[in-house]
Amino acid sequence: MSVMQNKSEISKWYLPGIFTGLGITMKHLVKNLFNRKDMITLNYPEEKYDYSPRFKGNHVLTVKKDGSLRCTACMLCATNCPAECIKIIASEHEDPAVEKFPIAYEIDILRCVFCGFCEEACPVDAIRMGPEWQTPGLAQSQFIYDINHLAYRPTLKGGVLTHVDDEERHKAGI
Amino acid sequence: MPKCTINGKEIEVKAGTTIIEAFYGGNERIAHYCWHPGLSVAGVCRLCMVQVEGNPKLQIACNTVITEGMKINNVSEEVKDSVKWGLDFHLINHPLDCPICDQAGECGLQDQYMEFGKYNPEMAEKKVKKHKVVDLGPTVVLDTERCILCSRCVRFTTEVSKTDELGIFNRGDRSEIGTHAGKPLDNKYSLNTVDICPVGALTSKDFRFRQRVWYLKDSDTICTGCSTGCNVKVYYNKEGLFRVKPVYNEKVNGHWMCDEGRDMYKWVNRESRLATGLKRENGALTMAAPGALVKELSATLKKYSPEEIGLVLTGQYTVEEYDTLIGTFASEFKTKNIFHWVNNKESFEAFDGILLRGDKNPNTKGLLKVLDKHGVQALWSDLEKKLAEKKIKVLIVAGPENGFVFPDVDQKLKLFAGAQQVIWLGSYRYEALDAMTNVSHQIPLKTCVEKEGTFINHDGLEQRFKRATTVVGGALTLTEVALLMAGKPLTIPVVKETFVEMSRRQDQVQLEHRKKNEFNFKRGAL
Numbered sequence: 096m097s098v099m100q101n102k103s104e105i106s107k108w109y110l111p112g113i114f115t116g117l118g119i120t121m122k123h124l125v126k127n128l129f130n131r132k133d134m135i136t137l138n139y140p141e142e143k144y145d146y147s148p149r150f151k152g153n154h155v156l157t158v159k160k161d162g163s164l165r166c167t168a169c170m171l172c173a174t175n176c177p178a179e180c181i182k183i184i185a186s187e188h189e190d191p192a193v194e195k196f197p198i199a200y201e202i203d204i205l206r207c208v209f210c211g212f213c214e215e216a217c218p219v220d221a222i223r224m225g226p227e228w229q230t231p232g233l234a235q236s237q238f239i240y241d242i243n244h245l246a247y248r249p250t251l252k253g254g255v256l257t258h259v260d261d262e263e264r265h266k267a268g269i
Numbered sequence: 270m271p272k273c274t275i276n277g278k279e280i281e282v283k284a285g286t287t288i289i290e291a292f293y294g295g296n297e298r299i300a301h302y303c304w305h306p307g308l309s310v311a312g313v314c315r316l317c318m319v320q321v322e323g324n325p326k327l328q329i330a331c332n333t334v335i336t337e338g339m340k341i342n343n344v345s346e347e348v349k350d351s352v353k354w355g356l357d358f359h360l361i362n363h364p365l366d367c368p369i370c371d372q373a374g375e376c377g378l379q380d381q382y383m384e385f386g387k388y389n390p391e392m393a394e395k396k397v398k399k400h401k402v403v404d405l406g407p408t409v410v411l412d413t414e415r416c417i418l419c420s421r422c423v424r425f426t427t428e429v430s431k432t433d434e435l436g437i438f439n440r441g442d443r444s445e446i447g448t449h450a451g452k453p454l455d456n457k458y459s460l461n462t463v464d465i466c467p468v469g470a471l472t473s474k475d476f477r478f479r480q481r482v483w484y485l486k487d488s489d490t491i492c493t494g495c496s497t498g499c500n501v502k503v504y505y506n507k508e509g510l511f512r513v514k515p516v517y518n519e520k521v522n523g524h525w526m527c528d529e530g531r532d533m534y535k536w537v538n539r540e541s542r543l544a545t546g547l548k549r550e551n552g553a554l555t556m557a558a559p560g561a562l563v564k565e566l567s568a569t570l571k572k573y574s575p576e577e578i579g580l581v582l583t584g585q586y587t588v589e590e591y592d593t594l595i596g597t598f599a600s601e602f603k604t605k606n607i608f609h610w611v612n613n614k615e616s617f618e619a620f621d622g623i624l625l626r627g628d629k630n631p632n633t634k635g636l637l638k639v640l641d642k643h644g645v646q647a648l649w650s651d652l653e654k655k656l657a658e659k660k661i662k663v664l665i666v667a668g669p670e671n672g673f674v675f676p677d678v679d680q681k682l683k684l685f686a687g688a689q690q691v692i693w694l695g696s697y698r699y700e701a702l703d704a705m706t707n708v709s710h711q712i713p714l715k716t717c718v719e720k721e722g723t724f725i726n727h728d729g730l731e732q733r734f735k736r737a738t739t740v741v742g743g744a745l746t747l748t749e750v751a752l753l754m755a756g757k758p759l760t761i762p763v764v765k766e767t768f769v770e771m772s773r774r775q776d777q778v779q780l781e782h783r784k785k786n787e788f789n790f791k792r793g794a795l
Binding site: 174187267268 | 366396402477478481484
């Protein structure tokens with residue numbers, strides 16, 4: 096341990112230190128009383144910080160125009176995930192144009208390290224990192240997010256629309 | 270024996286060898302799709318281009334026979350360029366739906382693009398749309414957009430399975446694979462077309478979308494579906510086994526295997542397995558560790574006289590297991606009541622001319638050999654007679670590992686009900702056993718992917734296989750059962766070459782380096 100010790104004469108006295116400390120406190124008190132806008136502390140949870148829109152928070156599964164999941168269950172996010180927190184079960188879709196889709200998509204958010212690799216790996220813009228970060232829960236089971244939560248939770252107001260559309264791609268001849 | 274030079278290496282080949290075969294023999298890389306060593310030459314993919322010295326143009330390696338003194342290379346810029354743009358032509362109408370394609374990860378297009386392609390596509394036209402998810406038959410799904418028309422599957426159905434279901438229809442860029450009207454792809458070898466398909470055009474219904482291939486490990490083993498003993502690869506991960514594919518063996522199965530054998534993983538997976546030892550106590554079944562159960566059985570068995578003990582064996586276990594188990598019963602328990610359970614007597618000798626045999630056990634020959642060695646000549650009719658006369662009191666049954674090929678189980682269980690006590694050894698879970706009050710113990714056994722051993726196939730060929738994975742933790746092999754029943758301790762076989770001390774890597778950090786590591790010594794002061 097490297098501890099800096101002030102061994103000067105003045106530091107042996109008690110009161111000078113006390114008054115210096117109180118002086119700093121009083122300075123901030125007066126500053127905050129007369130200039131409340133610049134006060135650093137917030138009344139959390141009533142007041143919250145605004146983060147950048149690029150903030151990597153809780154995941155969102157995007158949806159197509161008809162409201163179904165954009166995800167094709169290619170498992171690239173699960174493969175790329177360093178925390179191995181994504182679990183997908185794929186199945187055959189009755190529509191041959193869709194072919195493959197996830198019947199289960201679970202993210203264990205307590206394992207997640209919010210690195211954003213899933214978002215980067217996704218070839219069809221099906222998973223994004225959303226702005227949410229305050230997600231308390233009472234039991235561990237509440238931190239395993241399923242499709243219902245990831246795509247259709249109330250805060251998403253019906254789901255986030257993807258910008259990759261198969262029909263448009265097919266029309267373009269891709 | 271003509272001599273030729275391949276990429277500067279001089280090799281001697283058999284007369285009549287094509288260039289591509291020589292490339293494979295010399296372990297040289299060459300791009301190709303349509304050529305398959307088990308099929309005839311089609312020469313349609315135009316990727317295996319090689320330059321033969323003295324010839325003005327490039328030639329395809331698959332259809333050119335080597336002549337004396339040929340100088341061949343496939344590394345010149347001209348060849349590389351031709352392969353690259355040949356690949357571009359293949360990918361013109363390819364949908365590039367790798368994310369949802371089951372072949373991704375083991376796809377010929379992906380591999381060869383990374384190895385020989387890496388171009389920027391120069392195709393500005395729209396892609397031709399074809400049929401997706403075409404149901405070809407009970408086992409295979411076709412995606413005509415992904416198909417590169419290599420015609421391997423068509424040649425397979427004409428040359429190997431000789432069923433002629435598939436063909437190429439239409440012309441030009443609209444041509445596609447399909448089945449002839451009203452005739453589905455339905456033969457006993459249909460899934461081989463999925464294996465040989467170099468792209469994801471043909472996919473197996475059974476495996477479709479169940480796993481991405483890069484999540485699977487593979488291990489070589491032997492198919493236990495019938496007495497042919499095809500060499501196969503099982504693909505598994507921690508969730509279980511997912512598929513089986515053939516491995517080339519000239520003496521046994523060539524490049525192929527049947528569809529029935531591919532179901533092998535189903536009776537190995539946990540869902541169909543007896544997972545714990547079961548013991549009947551006062552009429553109720555209780556679970557217990559299999560090893561402990563067998564150990565306590567050894568005392569019970571010693572109470573019976575040799576004539577009262579019977580052993581029933583199926584042809585599903587390895588030679589080593591038979592040897593120890595039969596040896597134990599013959600020497601320790603002094604009984605000759607060892608019987609061979611034949612599951613399908615009528616069709617035992619059947620053979621379909623390709624691979625499938627009527628004897629649905631991988632090791633009938635091995636069992637007969639071991640029985641012979643120990644001089645056991647008991648007949649099945651003796652068992653029936655002795656059970657009827659109540660001469661056999663305790664019957665130990667090493668039941669089937671593959672539950673699907675024993676149609677006579679119910680009938681045999683009725684027969685076993687005549688014994689006072691039945692000890693069932695087996696890996697397959699039979700609900701009917703729980704209802705039989707005379708079945709005192711059910712001991713889970715390991716399946717062929719969980720142990721190593723030897724199978725002797727119909728031809729008398731001994732094939733040794735390795736352990737691949739563990740599915741049921743506490744399961745025993747028959748060898749272990751035999752040792753425990755005889756009251757001997759289990760020994761862990763020490764294999765010299767993989768002994769830990771020998772294979773351990775040298776310590777990378779030497780002692781003096783450690784001494785010099787100041788961080789360790791000055792940690793308190795920092």
